[in-house]
Amino acid sequence: MNNRIDEIQSFLSHQDYSLAVRRMLDICLDSGDNQLLINAILWSRLYRKHEKENAANPLPADFFAQADTLLNQLQSIYTNVPPQQQLLINVESISKTYSKGNFSLRPISLQLKTSEVMGVVGENGNGKTTLLRCLAGQLALDSGNIAYIKLHSPDYYDIKHHVAFIPQRIPKWYGLLKDNLHFSASLAGIHGEQNELMVAFMLERLNLTDYAHLTWGQISSGYRTRFELARILLQKPSLLILDEPLANLDINAQQTILTDLRYMAKSAYHPMGIILSSQQLHEVEKVADTVLLIKQGACLFRTGDTTETVQSSALELETIADRNVLVEILGDEKVQVQYNGGFYTITSTEYSVGKIITDLLNKDVPVTYFRDITHSTKRYF
Amino acid sequence: MNSKRPLVPAFLNKFDRYLLLHQPETWSARTHLVVYYGLLFLAVLTGLCFIVPNDARSDTPVAYWIGFLVIVDIIAIVGWLIFLFRFNVFKRYGNITPIGRLRTFILYFISIGTIVLFAYLPPAVESIRANIAYGNDEIVNDINSINTRICQIEYDSLQHKWSEDTVLVVDKKSNATIAYEKVQEAGINNPDTLMAEVHPPYHVIDTAELAQRLTSVDSVVKVNDTMYVLNECPDYNFLKVYRSDFTYILTANNHPKQGILTSQELFNNVIRNYKRPDFIKLKQEMAILIKKYDYRFSYNNSYRYEEGSDMDPEISFSGRLERRYHLSQTRHSLENIIERKYRWNARNFGWQFRLFLYISFILTLLIFIFRHSTVKTFFLSLLTAVILTILSSITLVFSNGHENSGGFAWIIFYSVLFAALSFTVFGSTKRNLLSGISINLFVLMVTFIPLTTVCYYYSLIRREYYDDIVGRLNPIDQEVMYRNIFYAEIAGFTLLLILLPTLIHKLYRRWYSLPQE
Structure with a gap:
């Protein structure tokens, strides 16, 4: 039996169509079959169109027929082998003191593997962003060492190519949103039809298709976060670092983004590690494999460390x-x-x-x- | 795909799409759109320049055109930059190759060059129109015709006798001068003195002056080994055109077929064997020629003279001729025509091309640097350049006449200094403002290192030559110097093109990606 396919069937039977559509897109991407992915995108569009124009009425039979076809095709080609976890980043006692100001990040060590999600929580001004920026290679360390295991003798350009950082204040995009996404995919070496396909997938996956023809000034801050996430994901980073990604999102969107991030981290197509900071402790704890609590620049506690809590x-x-x-x-x-x-x-x-x-x-x-x-x-x- | 771009054909939209999906860096440079819109604008501008009334005889309005088009250039460049700065592969840490750096630079240059080219179009169209309206030989023939007809009509009033100048040539470096002076003082019968009495008055010149005089006189009679009679024909070139471009063209090998008749030739053609012409017909022909170049200038261009001067028509024959045949106005028209026609000759083309090249190149360099640097570092680099220029200039005040060589020495020193400081980036663990500024200024200066070195060398040679009061050194061979300067320019551009995908690529890649403090 295939757990993920069963999961989709379960969502469909319990009328959790939105979840079913998102999981179907994920699993079709993981299958590596472009035609299947195209069909999944078309199926998703059918669902979105119905939700937009005719939400009060039940979904058309065609929707379910297409779902069955997709699931049958997936049954024959998809093997539910979880991606093998690899150590992604090994951080040894890194510390940072700003030359101007009196804040210090005290020595912190951590490890992250592919498919893992790590949450960093803490009050404002306690060093969450400093830690994330150090991990992203944006800030010089005073001591300690960060090893990006997947990269061989990398320079900082390589590191920043493979480590994506989404700051709390997302820089403005210029031009059409869709052009930006195609551009980002192209930067990562995704060219031609594959570029078109991946952008269409990402727009559909994050429910952004209807906004792709707009510009930055025409969308809300929540959608900006989602577009930035889409852009970064198209660049296929090994490690994704997000600083307060939930800050501009409503409660439903927060939950959706967090579960999406968790699924994306575990994607067979492109497994990656995710580190995110947030004030939403409970939401983060639900999806994160590990949560670090940073207080006054030091790691006060990390989940899984039961000796502290028993x-x-x-x-x-x-x-x-x-x-x-x-x-x-x-x-x-x-x-x-x-x-x-x-x-x-x-x-x-x-x-x-x-x-x-x-x-x-x-x-x-x-x-x-x-x-x-x-x-x-x-x-x- | 952005389908809202006006006037863009489908194929260009497809190409744009192709670049976006396959060549993000090329796409983000937008060179294809700049070239397309640039050509479109140039086509419209060409049409406009051909339609706008522009009499070749009138004063050229090209300065106004250039002023207007410089504003258009600025607007176009700003417009392009707005689109260019939207996407940056380098700052997004995308896949870049060393050759990609070179290609990007060339694309920026093509874009800037296309825009800068706008200002060159009106002068070019003006030249085409002037060349269509007036042939090369036509101008020369008309000038000769006017001078010939004035000689024919005014024959009776013209001076026919050539001037004579008797000179006694001595070699001042030898004792001959002293010996001669002694002979003169002693009043001894001397054959030279006797000859001088035959051809009075005479004066003494040296061999160098003789050589110089021989280039300008029309005829020479050698009386003996030391005495010459230099003859000069009266000036029959009543209509002269004082355009260096024209002189340059006339001295060129094959263009035009016939040159301007000299006074001597006019003398031989008209004065020597004068035959009384049909004056009525001659004056009619003259009137046609004058009318041909008669243009109503916006200001009063009638013959002007200073009262009591040599050109005062009341007392001067030349002044009367000027007024009678509208020579001043005709000369002005001809000068305007010639200025338009020969604007692009080989001599002018060099500096005009350099102007285009260096404007485009410097702007390209600045944009390239901006694209690979942070905003703060870029503007601090410019500020540093300005401050260093001011400080260096102050030091040159105390250089005791060595301003040129001192200036070049400073540039070479700064180039070496910034190159050395740039290399510190490879040992740095933090993004450093100083190394960023050094890289920017090194990139800005590297092209000019060979040129500056050559100029520095020649400034030293020249200084040495001027300081050489005993005349031991030969003057600088200008032709060789300009050739070496040209080679240095080529070497500078070649150096940059070599360094862009190699050293400069690595410097910027390293510096920009380093963590910050």
């Missing part, structure tokens, strides 16, 4: 109940309750999160929101 459970809770009520129910000596004005953060070395929430609900405490942050970076904020 000591105590942590819970984020929103309720109208008073702090005293919570302490009374849970016991003053068993838990610590902190309030930041919006949420309570409850930590305990004795109780599990499940027990804490059960006790509160049994005492009819009106809980409107809770989240287990035992293994989350959130507990360090």
